[in-house]
Amino acid sequence: MDLDLRKIRYFMAVAGELNFGRAAQELHIAQPVLSRQIRALESELGVQLFVRDRRRTELTPAGEALYADAGPVLAGAEALRRRVGRAARGTDAFTVGFMPGLIVTGAVRALTAAHPQLRVEVLRTSWADQVEVLRDGRADVSFVRLPVDQRGLKVTTLFEEPRVVVLPSGHRLASKDEIHLDDLAGETLLQPHKAVPEWQALTGDTAPRDEGGPAPLAVEEKLEHVASGSGIVILPASTAGFYQRPDVVTVSIADLGPTRVALAWDATRRSRLIAEFAALAAVHLSSPRPTG
Template identity: 35%
Template sequence: MKESLIDLRVWRQFLAVAEELHFGRAAQRLHMTQPPVTQAIAQLEKTLGVVLFDRTRRRVALSPAGEALVPEVRELLARAQALPARARAAAAGEVGRVRLAFVSTIGFERLPVWVREFRLRSPDVALELVEATGDVQLEAFSRGEIDAGLMLHSPGSAPPGLERLVVSQEPLVLALPATHPLAKARKIRLADALAEPVVIFPRRIVPSLHDAIFDLYHGAGRTPRIAQEAIQMQTIVNLVWGGLGVAWVPESVMQFRRAGIVYRGAAEFEPEGRRRAPVALPSCETSLVWAAEAANPALARFIEFIGQ
């Protein structure tokens, strides 16, 4: 017998003898006759090359090696007994792992709530979180490094080739330094806002939303004056505070309570044109996305939870 072929039956026999300290009583406990138990222990000792029991005619006692094995064998058998239930739980998505990437905007408020509630409902599913922009998430999908992602995009423009679930829709708002004249105006003329230098994210980060912002300028006959590009929304807001320009950001960014910043939504812009039509600012969506071929029961459980 090779060490790698020692099966659980032998360890059950060892533990019975170790706890009873009597081969006869151990055999009765195992519903066996004594000779096979005695032979199994002798073969185990031969395989391991150590004495597990000190035997005399009057008593059986654990050797130091045998005594050291008892807690390990108890744990081994307990874990083995739990395997069928754990396998069923894994198939049902009750245990496992979900590697989730997310954009910063969803992390301001909604993601922490989801994480807390999901962990309460599915404590044996490990959520591994990594903050990443959309372009980085797509690369991670291609390398198999994430199971799902929370991506920001223009409405209806989630990256192709992925399953998706829209989890939030929100308008863009204008971020201004509190000291800026437009921040103090009762109503803002869109033309005045579009004339300001703008701080914006690079197009590769969220192409559809970048294009929607540029369309706002082009529709008014203007070209954006880009003062600075930055990747994270918090950084963009900080640069606005520093006076580099204004920025169009998702409404959820208002949760990033930066002192000295004022946010103005569409309702605070002057109506335009002869009919005094309300100003229509771009909006954005955040979607949970995942690979169509994903076969992770824990991921399916997380998707179902988010979709509730």
């Protein structure tokens, strides 16, 4: 049996909303059509995906399993579509994703010098999409900050660098040269807690900001919120150094381990260019110097 990706997309919309009406609106189709497509998918798979009554719609265990695994399948199909389309247009390009604070120019220049006919492009990413750009085909490789979801990826660590806390200039700790993590107890962390796993151990918070509500994603947004006194952020030292401004300060955290920078790519791809770029990245990308 071949899976119908259109039906899988319909399923993902319903699973995301847990409401057939809203999912139908999102998909721009009639609700009865959507219901028929979901029933057809259940028939093809031989399982029940949803429990539905007058009050609510819920995923069954089979539905939960499909929801967990279908995202990468759809992303892989989209990535394949992008690469095939690019090849059909005769576009000889290689795209490198990178997180804020990282300078990837050396590796990019080295690849360009080795392949003058190749158009090497760069793509700025964020915590939200640093590996999604690989899964949906927007990037061939991506410089990521760990931890990331490594399913289906090849990940090779390049270097480590310290992390600092960014505080408003009038903060009680702003004049310190160094603090400890527990000095920040009671503060509001303005970023997804998965970006700072140690934070949950400190606070015992089981509802990270990224699951309980929207968090500012871009570094510039984070710093605006810090400057206004809404909370704090913890950043790699190089990122904080790139975004210096007079109304915030950075302070070292003595007992917070470093962040790791890695190169990642789709593990199923057998590309000579990816292997070549990985070797170049190991030579040309190193830990940035601490900024004063």
